[in-house]
Structure formats: C-alpha cells, structure tokens
Amino acid sequence: MAGLTLERVNKRFGSTQVIDDVSMQIDNGEFIVFVGPSGCGKSTLLRLIAGLESITHGDLMIDDQRVNNLTPPERGIGMVFQSYALYPHMSVYDNIAFGLKLAKQDKQTVDERVRQTARILQLDELLERLPKALSGGQRQRVAIGRAMAREPKILLFDEPLSNLDAALRVQTRNEIARLHERLGSTMIYVTHDQVEAMTLADRIVVLNAGHVEQIGTPRELYERPASRFVAGFIGSPKMNFIQVTAEADAEQGCRVEIPAVGQRTLPLALSAGGPSETTLGVRPEHLIPTASESGEGLEIVNVEYLGSEAYLYMERDDGELLVCRTQAPSPFRRGQRVTLDFDPTHAHLFDRDGRAVPPRARREARPEPQGADS
Amino acid sequence: MANRQPTMAQTPAAPTPGGTLETTQPVRPRRERGTRVRRRRVRAAWLFLTPMLVGLALVAGWPLARTFWFSVTDASLSSLEGANFIGLENYLVYDNGWYGILADPLWWQSVWNTLYFALVSVSLEAVLGVIVALVLNAHFRGRTLVRAAMLIPWAIPTVVSAKIWAWMLNDQFGIINHLLMTLGLIDAPLSWTADASLSMWAVIMVDVWKATPFVALLVLAALQMLPSDCYEAAKVDGIHPVRVFFRVTLPLITPALLVAVIFRALDALRVFDVIYVLTSNAASTMTMSIYARQQLVEFQDVGYGSAASTLLFMIIALVTVVYLYLGRRQLGGGS
Amino acid sequence: MTLRRLKAIALKTGFWLLVAVLVLYAIFPFYYAIVTSLKPSSQLFEVSYWVDSLDFSNYVTVLSQPTFLAAIRNSVVVALSVVLIALLLGLTAAWALGRVRFRGRTTVMMIVLGVSMFPQVAVLSGLFEVIRTLDLYNSPGGLILSYTIFTLPFTVWILTTFMRQLPDELEEAAIVDGASPWVTLTKVFMPLLWPAMATTGLLAFIAAWNEFLFALTFTLTDSQRTVPVAIALISGGSQYELPWGPIMAASVIVTVPLVVLVVIFQRRIVSGLTAGAVKG
Ligand SMILES: Nc1ncnc2c1ncn2[C@@H]1O[C@H](COP(=O)(O)OP(=O)(O)OP(=O)(O)O)[C@@H](O)[C@H]1O
Ligand SMILES: [Mg+2]
Numbered sequence: 001m002a003g004l005t006l007e008r009v010n011k012r013f014g015s016t017q018v019i020d021d022v023s024m025q026i027d028n029g030e031f032i033v034f035v036g037p038s039g040c041g042k043s044t045l046l047r048l049i050a051g052l053e054s055i056t057h058g059d060l061m062i063d064d065q066r067v068n069n070l071t072p073p074e075r076g077i078g079m080v081f082q083s084y085a086l087y088p089h090m091s092v093y094d095n096i097a098f099g100l101k102l103a104k105q106d107k108q109t110v111d112e113r114v115r116q117t118a119r120i121l122q123l124d125e126l127l128e129r130l131p132k133a134l135s136g137g138q139r140q141r142v143a144i145g146r147a148m149a150r151e152p153k154i155l156l157f158d159e160p161l162s163n164l165d166a167a168l169r170v171q172t173r174n175e176i177a178r179l180h181e182r183l184g185s186t187m188i189y190v191t192h193d194q195v196e197a198m199t200l201a202d203r204i205v206v207l208n209a210g211h212v213e214q215i216g217t218p219r220e221l222y223e224r225p226a227s228r229f230v231a232g233f234i235g236s237p238k239m240n241f242i243q244v245t246a247e248a249d250a251e252q253g254c255r256v257e258i259p260a261v262g263q264r265t266l267p268l269a270l271s272a273g274g275p276s277e278t279t280l281g282v283r284p285e286h287l288i289p290t291a292s293e294s295g296e297g298l299e300i301v302n303v304e305y306l307g308s309e310a311y312l313y314m315e316r317d318d319g320e321l322l323v324c325r326t327q328a329p330s331p332f333r334r335g336q337r338v339t340l341d342f343d344p345t346h347a348h349l350f351d352r353d354g355r356a357v358p359p360r361a362r363r364e365a366r367p368e369p370q371g372a373d374s
Numbered sequence: 375m376a377n378r379q380p381t382m383a384q385t386p387a388a389p390t391p392g393g394t395l396e397t398t399q400p401v402r403p404r405r406e407r408g409t410r411v412r413r414r415r416v417r418a419a420w421l422f423l424t425p426m427l428v429g430l431a432l433v434a435g436w437p438l439a440r441t442f443w444f445s446v447t448d449a450s451l452s453s454l455e456g457a458n459f460i461g462l463e464n465y466l467v468y469d470n471g472w473y474g475i476l477a478d479p480l481w482w483q484s485v486w487n488t489l490y491f492a493l494v495s496v497s498l499e500a501v502l503g504v505i506v507a508l509v510l511n512a513h514f515r516g517r518t519l520v521r522a523a524m525l526i527p528w529a530i531p532t533v534v535s536a537k538i539w540a541w542m543l544n545d546q547f548g549i550i551n552h553l554l555m556t557l558g559l560i561d562a563p564l565s566w567t568a569d570a571s572l573s574m575w576a577v578i579m580v581d582v583w584k585a586t587p588f589v590a591l592l593v594l595a596a597l598q599m600l601p602s603d604c605y606e607a608a609k610v611d612g613i614h615p616v617r618v619f620f621r622v623t624l625p626l627i628t629p630a631l632l633v634a635v636i637f638r639a640l641d642a643l644r645v646f647d648v649i650y651v652l653t654s655n656a657a658s659t660m661t662m663s664i665y666a667r668q669q670l671v672e673f674q675d676v677g678y679g680s681a682a683s684t685l686l687f688m689i690i691a692l693v694t695v696v697y698l699y700l701g702r703r704q705l706g707g708g709s
Numbered sequence: 710m711t712l713r714r715l716k717a718i719a720l721k722t723g724f725w726l727l728v729a730v731l732v733l734y735a736i737f738p739f740y741y742a743i744v745t746s747l748k749p750s751s752q753l754f755e756v757s758y759w760v761d762s763l764d765f766s767n768y769v770t771v772l773s774q775p776t777f778l779a780a781i782r783n784s785v786v787v788a789l790s791v792v793l794i795a796l797l798l799g800l801t802a803a804w805a806l807g808r809v810r811f812r813g814r815t816t817v818m819m820i821v822l823g824v825s826m827f828p829q830v831a832v833l834s835g836l837f838e839v840i841r842t843l844d845l846y847n848s849p850g851g852l853i854l855s856y857t858i859f860t861l862p863f864t865v866w867i868l869t870t871f872m873r874q875l876p877d878e879l880e881e882a883a884i885v886d887g888a889s890p891w892v893t894l895t896k897v898f899m900p901l902l903w904p905a906m907a908t909t910g911l912l913a914f915i916a917a918w919n920e921f922l923f924a925l926t927f928t929l930t931d932s933q934r935t936v937p938v939a940i941a942l943i944s945g946g947s948q949y950e951l952p953w954g955p956i957m958a959a960s961v962i963v964t965v966p967l968v969v970l971v972v973i974f975q976r977r978i979v980s981g982l983t984a985g986a987v988k989g
Binding site: 521 | 724727728731732734735736738739741742745753754756758794797798799801802804805806809811814817820821824826827828829830831832833834835836837838839841854855857858861862865884889890891894915918919921922925926936937938940941953956957960963964967968970971972975978979982983
C-alpha cells in the first residue's frame with residue numbers, strides 16, 4: 001500500500017514538546033489538511049514530514065519505508081512555502097528547473113518537464129521573467145510549479161494562500177483542487193482557514209497544542225466532532241455552548257436540564273451514573289428561535305444581515321452570547337425577545353474533559369468518527 | 375586600522391535541537407540525533423569554517439603563542455631558533471638593581487602616553503562624532519555631499535594623513551603656524567612635532583581628524599533608527615530641544631556610541647602608524663606599540679620586544695574585558 | 710515677533726556655519742595636499758590657500774621613480790589578493806556561522822571577535838617567524854598572508870550579519886530541491902549577497918591598501934614595498950629637507966582612487982560599517 005504513515009511521532013525543541021505522539025495514516029492520493037490554532041504545531045508537523053526538522057522519536061514511513069533519516073528529495077516530497085521562497089535572481093524557468101538540474105536530469109528532460117509544468121500552471125508566457133516581475137498569484141503558481149516539477153510523491157503546502165487577497169485566494173484554492181484531481185498525488189496542506197480546510201480536504205487533521213484532536217472527513221468533523229475543541233474550531237459562526245446538567249436515561253438516551261429552556265432528552269449514550277456537569281453544543285443553524293410575546297426568553301442584541309442568511313445574537317443572563325442562523329431577511333429585529341429550542345438529533349454533549357458523548361448505539365449504527373487514539 | 379570596522383558580539387543562545395531528552399514512555403526508545411540533512415549541514419559548517427580557522431590559527435593563534443614563548447627567551451632577530459629559556463628576566467629581574475621592561479622608565483612612559491592618547495583622542499572623537507552625526511541627521515540640501523566629505527579623512531591612508539599633517543604642521547613653512555601667526559594668536563612659529571610638550575597634541579589632532587567620521591557614521595546609523603514618535607511627543611509637550619537631546623536622544627544612541635568607542639579605544643591603544651610617521655621614536659609620544667616594535671626590529675631583541683608585546687596584549691585584553699563587563703551592566707544585561 | 714524671526718535666522722546661520730566648518734575641517738588637509746603638490750619647488754615654501762599654479766613636475770618626479778611604481782603595483786596585488794581571499798574564506802565561514810546552528814558556534818564567533826581585537830604588534834615576532842619559515846619574507850605573499858589577520862575577522866562578521874538576513878525559507882526551498890550546502894551557498898546565496906560582498910570587499914581593500922606596520926616590518930627592499938611604506942620612507946638629504954612636493958604628489962596619487970571609491974560607494978560603506986554594530 002502506498003502512502004504515508006506517522007507512528008507516535010514526537011518533536012521537542014529543547015524541553016518544549018511541540019508535537020506529542022502524533023499517529024496517522026494517509027492514503028496514496030489523499031488530500032489531507034492540517035488545521036489548528038496558531039502555534040499548535042502544524043508547520044512543525046509538516047516540516048517533520050518534509051525532513052526539514054528531525055523527528056525526536058517515532059517513525060515516519062513513506063510507502064512502508066522508514067524515512068526518518070532521508071533528505072527531502074530522497075523522501076520524494078515537494079514543498080510550497082508560505083512566503084513562496086522563490087530564488088529572486090533566477091527566472092521562472094530556472095526556478096522550476098533548479099531541482100531537476102540538481103537531480104542530474106539531462107537537459108532535454110529538464111526542458112520538457114519545465115515546459116510541461118508551466119503548461120499545467122499556465123506559466124508559459126512568464127518563463128523568462130524574474131519573480132519580482134510577477135503578481136502574488138503568479139508567484140504562488142511558480143512556487144507550486146517548482147515543487148511539482150520533480151514529480152514528487154507527496155506535495156506539502158504551508159499556508160500557501162495566506163499572502164493572497166481574498167478573491168485570489170478563492171481562485172487559487174480552486175486551482176489547487178483541480179491540480180490535485182489532475183496529478184493525483186498525495187497532498188498535505190497546512191492552513192488555519194477552516195474554509196480552505198473544508199473545501200479542499202479529503203480528510204482534515206485537527207491539531208491542538210501538538211496533539212491530534214480528530215481526523216476525519218470535513219463532514220464527520222462538522223457533524224460528529226470528537227471533542228469540544230473540534231466542535232468549537234470547525235464551523236462559523238461557532239457552535240453555541242451551554243453548561244447543563246445531564247443524567248443518563250436508559251430508555252431514551254440522556255436527559256439534560258437546560259437553563260431558560262427546560263428539560264430535553266438527547267439520543268446520546270451518556271455513561272450511567274448520577275447527574276453530571278456537561279456542556280451542550282448546538283450549531284447556530286440548529287437553534288430554533290420563536291418570538292415570545294410574554295417578555296420571556298432572551299433579548300436579541302444584534303442582527304447581522306449577510307444577504308443569503310442572517311445571524312441573530314442573543315445575550316444570556318451570564319453575559320454569554322448565543323448565535324442563531326436564520327434565513328434572510330430575518331423576521332426578527334434587534335431588541336425583540338425570543339425563546340429558543342433546538343433539534344435534539346443535532347445536539348452535542350461534551351463531558352467535563354471535553355470529550356464528545358457518543359450517540360446511542362442503534363441498529364443502523366453511524367460510522368464512528370475516527371478519534372485521535374483510534 | 376582594519377579594525378575600525380565594527381563587529382559586535384551577538385551571542386545568540388543557541389538551543390540545541392534534537393538535544394538531550396529522557397523518554398520515560400514505554401514507546402520505542404528511538405532517538406534521532408537530527409535528520410541526515412541536519413547532520414550534513416553541521417558537517418558542512420565545520421568544513422566551511424576550516425579554511426578560516428586554519429588561516430586565523432596560522433596568522434593569529436600560532437604567532438601569538440610564539441610571541442608569548444619568545445617573551446620568556448633571549449631570542450634575537452638573527453637567532454630565533456637558538457633561543458634559550460630565561461624565565462621572566464625580560465619582564466623583571468634583580469641583578470644589582472632592577473632590570474627588565476617593568477623597570478624601564480621609558481616603558482612606563484610609553485604606557486602613560488598610550489593611555490593618555492587613547493583617553494583624550496577617543497573622548498574628543500566621541501563628542502565630535504555625536505555633533506557631526508547630529509548635523510548629518512538634519513535634513514538639509516547637499517546632505518549626501520557633506521556625508522561624503524566627512525568620509526574622506528577616514529578613507530585616506532593613515533600614513534598619508536600623517537604626512538599631510540606633518541606638512542601642515544611644519545615649523546617653518548606649515549600653513550597652521552602661518553595661519554595662527556596671521557591671526558595673531560602666536561608670535562613665533564611652533565615646532566609642533568618636535569617640541570615634546572606639543573607633539574602629543576599634534577598626534578591627537580591627526581587621530582581625531584581621521585577617526586571622527588567613523589564614530590559619526592555609527593552614531594548616525596543609530597540616530598536614523600530612532601522612533602520619530604518620541605520626538606513628536608516631546609515637541610507637542612514643548613520640551614526644550616537641548617533637554618530632548620539629553621533625555622531622549624542620548625540614551626537611545628548610547629549603545630551605538632559605546633560600540634564605536636570600544637572600537638576606537640582598541641585602535642588607540644595599539645596606535646602605531648600615525649605616531650611613527652609624525653614623530654618617529656620620540657620619547658614624548660612613544661606608545662606601547664612603538665616601544666615594542668623598536669625593541670623587536672630596530673634593536674633586534676626579540677625576547678625583550680616580545681615581552682613588551684605580550685604586556686600590550688594583556689593590557690588590551692584587560693581593557694576589553696572590563697569595558698565589556700561595564701558596558702553590559704550599563705545596558706542592563708547586554709544585548 | 711521679529712525677535713523670533715531673528716532668532717530663527719540666527720539659528721539657521723549658525724547651523725550652516727557649523728556645516729561649513731565641519732566640511733572645511735574634513736577636506737581641507739587633502740585639499741591642501743593637492744595645492745602643495747601642484748606647486749613648483751621654487752614656490753613650495755610660500756604658504757598659499759589657493760591653487761595658483763598648475764605645475765605637474767612633482768607628479769613627474771614621483772611617477773618616474775621605479776620604486777614608487779613598484780610600490781603601487783605591490784599595493785594593488787596585495788590588496789586585491791587580500792580581498793579575494795577574505796571574501797572566499799569569509800563567505801564560507803559566514804554561511805556556517807550565520808545559517809547553521811551547531812555546538813561551538815558561539816565559541817567560533819568569540820574567537821573571530823577576539824582576533825579582531827589583537828594588537829598587531831602582539832603577533833609581530835611570531836608572524837615574522839611564520840613568514841620566514843614559509844619563505845615569504847620580503848615578498849607580497851608575506852603581506853597577503855599577514856593581512857588576513859585583520860581583514861578576515863571583519864569580513865566574516867559583516868557577511869554573517871548579511872547572511873542572517875536572508876530568509877530561512879529560501880534555504881529550505883533549496884534543501885527540498887536537493888541542493889547541498891555548497892550549491893546553496895554558491896548558486897542561491899552568493900548571487901543575492903553581491904552587494905554585501907562589494908561592501909566588505911571595499912572595506913578589505915581599503916584596510917589592506919592603508920596597512921603600514923606589517924608592510925614596514927615584513928619587507929626589506931624598495932622593490933617589495935607597498936605605497937604607505939614607500940611614502941613614509943621618501944626622504945631627502947636630511948630630516949629637515951624632506952621633498953614635500955613629491956611626497957604630497959605621491960599622497961594624492963594613492964589617495965584619489967580611495968576617495969573616489971568612497972564617494973561613489975558611500976552608502977554601501979556606511980551600511981557595511983554599521984552592519985556588524987547595529988545589534989550591539
Ligand atoms: N525552531 C524552534 N525552536 C523552538 N520552538 C519552536 C521552533 N519552531 C517552532 N517552535 C514552537 O513550536 C510551536 C509550534 O510552532 P509551529 O510553527 O509549528 O506552529 P503553527 O501551528 O504552524 O502556527 P502558525 O499557524 O502560527 O503558523 C510554537 O509554539 C513555536 O513557538
Ligand atoms: Mg505555521
């Protein structure tokens with residue numbers, strides 16, 4: 001089987017543990033995206049895979065071969081850097097050809113490969129230019145071209161779009177998706193932009209403080225977050241979190257007592273025992289507001305109109321904001337009071353450690369989201 | 375003279391990646407000592423350093439060690455190989471009276487001359503350098519030209535500037551005496567380079583002329599990096615410019631000034647060429663370098679001369695260490 | 710109101726006066742050397758502030774001396790060789806010190822810094838022995854070798870500073886492309902470091918061109934001298950009869966190239982001088 005395997009990979013800088021026991025399995029041709037907050041170790045993990053940093057302990061395998069000790073070209077990787085890192089004194093042609101020449105390819109092969117790469121990336125017209133005479137998007141394409149010219153087995157991207165403006169970012173994102181389709185090579189992509197992650201990835205790896213929170217398809221992450229961290233990180237606006245007391249109920253799942261809403265029953269398999277402090281998570285689109293005449297419920301403190309949808313913000317007694325997504329134009333106004341309810345099948349419950357409470361086992365069991373330690 | 379070029383220690387605490395680490399986990403205790411890329415880079419780094427290190431060992435390390443060795447021998451220029459160990463006799467020995475460098479009044483005078491020269495010329499250069507830098511920092515037409523003009527004394531070879539000044543200071547036909555007499559400041563021509571009471575000042579004058587641009591340039595670079603908002607704040611508060619200078623500008627340029635001063639001081643302590651050309655081996659301006667070279671080359675007494683060189687080295691090392699220590703303390707733990 | 714304007718005018722005048730004094734102070738000696746060098750020997754001893762005659766006989770005298778021409782040739786050979794060696798060794802060392810983290814780096818930096826503080830006299834006797842052993846006494850080779858003691862340290866320092874400023878990702882891109890350290894240095898970094906190399910080369914050139922103590926000590930015959938020694942040793946019948954005209958002409962000849970270089974490249978020189986010192 002071809003692909004990439006990380007087995008309990010660790011990285012320390014001095015005494016700080018930056019990557020903590022990361023294991024994962026990446027299939028050949030997959031598009032994997034690493035996301036996580038700033039400083040969580042995304043770049044470091046990517047650089048470990050590239051061979052630019054040494055693995056403190058653990059194994060990295062490419063195509064079932066242990067590659068911890070191989071140089072980047074020997075590992076067969078190509079990398080696109082955030083700042084592009086084009087060689088400023090070389091033309092586009094030479095930038096793309098540099099690695100090929102160093103690999104001792106004959107002149108003709110080099111020329112063919114460069115031109116072919118340029119064709120794929122629509123750089124034909126720019127081959128003689130210097131990087132400083134290119135636009136940001138063009139530079140980005142040259143950087144990609146340089147990384148893929150050697151036909152690496154694995155292409156790595158470290159926040160490649162963060163220096164582009166919004167419009168160009170969407171366009172280049174599409175180009176990268178199509179490139180993946182066309183090349184079929186394994187790609188690992190680091191970003192902190194969850195839209196990029198959701199749109200590009202076959203599977204997303206959510207990192208937090210050096211460890212893997214969850215690995216799964218975008219849909220799995222969105223619908224079945226394995227932890228409160230993932231639930232809060234994926235999705236915009238963020239999931240609403242409410243402190244609740246929950247108690248297992250053998251018959252229907254679990255009962256939760258929600259302040260200002262009342263008691264609800266969720267189809268989740270809370271472990272038996274007395275009532276416990278948990279966190280209820282409901283995505284904005286699953287909150288159902290109802291106008292309240294009696295002056296009960298919560299006050300709408302703000303309404304954001306975005307054209308295709310609208311967000312309502314409600315302030316709770318403890319000062320926390322709840323957000324609700326409705327169709328636009330919204331029937332609600334600022335200052336209005338609403339009562340809230342939600343669809344229990346779309347509710348999430350997180351225990352005190354932030355772990356998600358799994359759904360109740362049913363006959364047609366849903367696929368279990370792949371957790372960090374699975 | 376080459377060491378007018380500034381260099382300053384940046385001592386980055388280099389963390390050692392892939393360094394020691396005890397793993398208490400029951401996982402595979404595999405520890406990597408860096409990837410092959412890293413190991414190869416470190417090896418290449420040493421390889422790349424080798425030519426420089428060999429060069430420095432050949433022209434600095436080894437010769438310095440030999441100088442130390444010669445200083446405890448009776449080597450002479452014609453018989454370097456046949457030198458005999460004589461202990462510290464070159465430095466100080468009692469043989470019906472004290473002999474050796476430390477008992478030589480001329481050497482003590484050269485130490486005093488050197489320190490005097492260094493202190494006076496570096497102080498003047500620091501003050502003048504700051505003034506010149508402030509002028510060059512102002513925005514006025516032709517600033518680039520003025521800056522280029524300021525660089526000229528720095529670029530002129532020391533020997534040449536000493537010759538030019540020797541001519542200007544010439545007792546009979548020198549323009550300086552002519553000027554001073556025309557202005558009525560003196561009645562009779564002064565013999566600047568020959569008169570023992572004047573020659574040190576002549577030497578200092580030439581050194582200040584030549585080295586001030588260097589100090590000014592370093593200070594100017596620091597001035598140009600100052601944040602302009604401090605000044606705007608001071609202006610808004612209506613603080614007098616002189617006070618702004620002492621309260622805001624001076625503290626901020628102090629690090630650069632200290633760097634410039636240490637380099638100048640090190641240069642001044644080993645001064646040789648200006649004095650050699652201007653006043654030759656005269657006692658009134660004899661410095662430690664002149665003294666050592668005179669013993670070494672002219673008197674061919676390598677042992678004695680090496681002892682003088684060794685003492686000079688020690689004194690400069692001492693000054694450097696003390697200065698760095700004080701400077702570091704003043705800058706609050708250094709850079 | 711008028712008082713304030715008067716004060717402003719006075720300030721302005723004072724400032725320009727200060728500028729004028731400084732400029733005069735800086736360039737007058739060199740100017741005066743030119744004035745003197747253009748005088749016929751008969752007028753040499755009359756003080757004059759302006760160029761009142763254009764007599765090139767002093768230049769003819771100097772340039773017709775084979776020893777002076779030899780000195781110029783020696784100086785050029787020595788200075789250029791020193792620049793070349795310093796840049797070559799300095800560049801490789803700067804890569805190692807500026808871009809690789811390894812144990813002992815700080816020590817090496819300290820050694821380099823320490824060497825730059827050596828008084829030249831302190832190595833004179835030892836270096837004399839080395840030069841004689843290598844059979845380089847009284848030849849440009851001995852000077853080229855000995856000049857590395859002061860050119861190499863600052864070359865390494867300045868180039869290291871510039872080397873550090875190059876982005877890390879550029880080097881990593883080269884590594885991913887499969888470039889060895891040598892290829893990275895020569896194919897990627899060197900083309901980007903040309904300005905820095907020009908600066909350091911210029912400073913090394915000036916330093917080597919101006920050096921006096923070693924040149925005086927390690928050469929013996931007129932044909933092997935460098936320009937500063939040649940000028941210092943120009944002598945007349947006695948100490949009081951120095952041929953000032955030819956001396957000034959020689960001074961102007963060896964200084965003009967430097968002054969031209971400095972004026973043209975002043976920006977570079979300033980950046981080089983401050984490069985090592987900015988982060989004190
Ligand atoms: N060379 C290094 N030495 C010491 N610590 C480092 C080094 N490189 C990274 N770190 C630390 O490792 C942690 C992870 O860094 P990393 O660059 O991988 O974060 P990241 O997830 O890519 O963040 P960002 O989104 O901001 O790029 C950070 O806390 C960083 O300070
Ligand atoms: Mg990063």
